[in-house]
């Protein structure tokens with residue numbers, strides 16, 4: 001059995017990816033989930049597979065090089081799928097340094113460990129999971145392609161862009177076998193309720209204000225998390241070393257459209273028609289708020305035959321259903337002081 005190190009496997013996308021690989025490749029891969037368990041990481045997300053024989057959890061911080069080296073040796077790591085990161089733009093505006101420490105320094109630690117331990121052998125893979133936000137902000141037209149020039153504008157995207165550059169530098173300089181994919185906004189179960197969709201669902205459930213930054217017309221290209229996971233699986237197995245793949249949902253929506261849709265879906269389910277929209281509050285805009293993201297995934301579709309399978313209305317329905325059925329999860333992940341952090345964004 002080959003061992004795959006998945007970093008950040010207790011987070012939102014990571015937990016879906018770990019579950020997918022552990023279930024689908026029972027005889028083929030041992031999955032080593034390496035995660036620091038920050039506020040965003042939660043082992044509850046993986047309860048259903050925690051006892052599987054091909055699954056191992058290691059608590060650790062990618063900022064600590066020695067621990068990474070130990071794990072590479074102990075489990076004979078053959079490949080890495082690297083997701084561990086600080087992932088929220090608002091937090092990066094508050095505290096950019098943690099984003100540098102984890103997203104940049106942590107990634108270089110992993111690259112250094114792979115370079116040292118794999119010793120130039122080409123049958124390994126370092127697969128780095130990144131974001132479309134590295135490309136900056138679009139006007140009304142156009143889409144990001146793999147060769148779009150990097151133009152990150154938030155501390156989060158600047159740190160992710162930097163990590164992408166280091167991954168490519170290790171490919172060109174040391175011949176480390178790498179692949180990068182840049183994906184658009186994900187949504188689905190187990191997403192921490194600081195990101196737009198779960199935050200709005202959580203606030204509707206708790207009759208709290210629904211904060212819309214600025215005019216609510218910023219556009220994101222939404223992809224159901226399981227479709228991202230399937231793309232990662234496909235790229236991991238069939239992607240070409242040294243290449244980059246864009247992953248997107250062909251599903252551009254303005255924030256206000258999403259929020260009103262969520263209000264209506266939840267009101268219908270809870271027999272509360274018309275009440276949730278009254279909670280909408282336009283508030284001060286996020287500093288440096290990127291206007292529009294849109295991904296062109298033609299390369300992935302033509303070369304690797306990937307397609308998003310979940311239509312937005314179906315994905316959103318499934319997501320709402322999951323949060324309504326998992327209020328304990330929501331209550332437990334929001335029991336810390338994270339809401340205090342959001343207070344200032346409620347200024348009008």
Ligand code: NAD
Pocket residue numbers: 007008009010011012013014034035036037038039040041042060061062063082083084085086087088102106129130131132160182183184185186187192
């Ligand atoms: P998340 O915040 O839900 O999870 C991040 C995970 O990384 C958590 O489990 C956390 O405990 C862990 N982690 C953080 N710092 C760590 C450290 N120093 N050492 C070890 N583990 C650490 O994030 P997510 O939304 O699942 O995103 C995962 C990856 O995908 C990130 O690299 C992100 O940039 C990228 N991405 C996310 C999206 C999205 O829409 N969520 C879109 C494109 C790309």
Ligand code: TYD
Pocket residue numbers: 088089090185194195196197199211212213216218219220255286
């Ligand atoms: P977010 O989920 O934070 O993802 P990202 O900033 O990485 O795209 O935000 C998605 C969009 O929703 C973004 O345009 C900011 C906006 N937003 C709000 O209007 N209100 C909120 O409370 C949040 C969290 C986001």
